[in-house]
Amino acid sequence: MKKDITIKGLKKTYSKNKEDVLVLDDITLDIEEDRFVSIVGFTGCGKTTLLKIIGGLLEPSSGAVRIGGVPPRMALKHHRLGFAFQESSLLPWRSAFENVRLSREICEPIDKAGRGIIYDIMDSVGLTNFKEFFPSELSGGMRACVSIARTFSISPNVLLMDEPFCHLDEITRQKMNELVLSLWDKSKATTVLVTHNISDAVFLSDKIVVLTKRPAKIKKIMEIDFARPRTRDLRFDVSFLAKVRQLYDLLLE
Numbered sequence: 001m002k003k004d005i006t007i008k009g010l011k012k013t014y015s016k017n018k019e020d021v022l023v024l025d026d027i028t029l030d031i032e033e034d035r036f037v038s039i040v041g042f043t044g045c046g047k048t049t050l051l052k053i054i055g056g057l058l059e060p061s062s063g064a065v066r067i068g069g070v071p072p073r074m075a076l077k078h079h080r081l082g083f084a085f086q087e088s089s090l091l092p093w094r095s096a097f098e099n100v101r102l103s104r105e106i107c108e109p110i111d112k113a114g115r116g117i118i119y120d121i122m123d124s125v126g127l128t129n130f131k132e133f134f135p136s137e138l139s140g141g142m143r144a145c146v147s148i149a150r151t152f153s154i155s156p157n158v159l160l161m162d163e164p165f166c167h168l169d170e171i172t173r174q175k176m177n178e179l180v181l182s183l184w185d186k187s188k189a190t191t192v193l194v195t196h197n198i199s200d201a202v203f204l205s206d207k208i209v210v211l212t213k214r215p216a217k218i219k220k221i222m223e224i225d226f227a228r229p230r231t232r233d234l235r236f237d238v239s240f241l242a243k244v245r246q247l248y249d250l251l252l253e
């Protein structure tokens, strides 16, 4: 089953108090299968709007998105689409384990093997001893880990992430990035990440899409071809810092 993403002539206008606000202005983009693509741009430019349209959670005003050749809503039926959003949206009445279980439950009944997969994924994000804890009993970072574990528990083949680590400290965020990369290396989902963090975008991506201020158009697409698997040392490499600088300058242009 193909899992490339094509976006053609996408426009989105929101109407509020009888006024129309154009947010996305003619976005055209191809994302090849199994690629890791980041979207960066100023606050309020339209990144979340774009991601929601890609995921079939929001309809565009015009233009079209195809995932593996079919509209997002149809892809939702055939693909395992994983979402991880800005606010981790865990269910407060469910324990960490039961929250991680949730996405799998929706896809299929959970048998012994399914439980094993969930235990493994919780172990890999360091939550083994916190399975029975409720979201209110976890730190913000742990909640982000539950959210990531939940996303990967269904082995998504298309993964859409919107600032999943925005509330974490620098070191924990870097660790979570490395975790996402190692899970992604195994699962090879076609991934679209929205992030404000320039160095994370360079560290994680094959391609970075830089958007203009609202209404968002594509300002530039940067190719990032550092070898994989990528390790922490890369962040201190001169070639890495040069890419970070290039992206920084592009945003300021």
Ligand SMILES: Nc1ncnc2c1ncn2[C@@H]1O[C@H](COP(=O)(O)OP(=O)(O)OP(=O)(O)O)[C@@H](O)[C@H]1O
Pocket: 014, 015, 016, 023, 041, 042, 043, 044, 045, 046, 047, 048, 049, 050, 214
């Ligand atoms: N449901 C809505 N109705 C009206 N306007 C909306 C709606 N959702 C978003 N907007 C507007 O669309 C614009 C883009 O919002 P969006 O959330 O896509 O930005 P963003 O790039 O994700 O910002 P941030 O980096 O702060 O998360 C904003 O001006 C916002 O006010």
Ligand SMILES: [Mg+2]
Pocket: 047, 048, 049, 086, 162
């Ligand atoms: Mg947003």
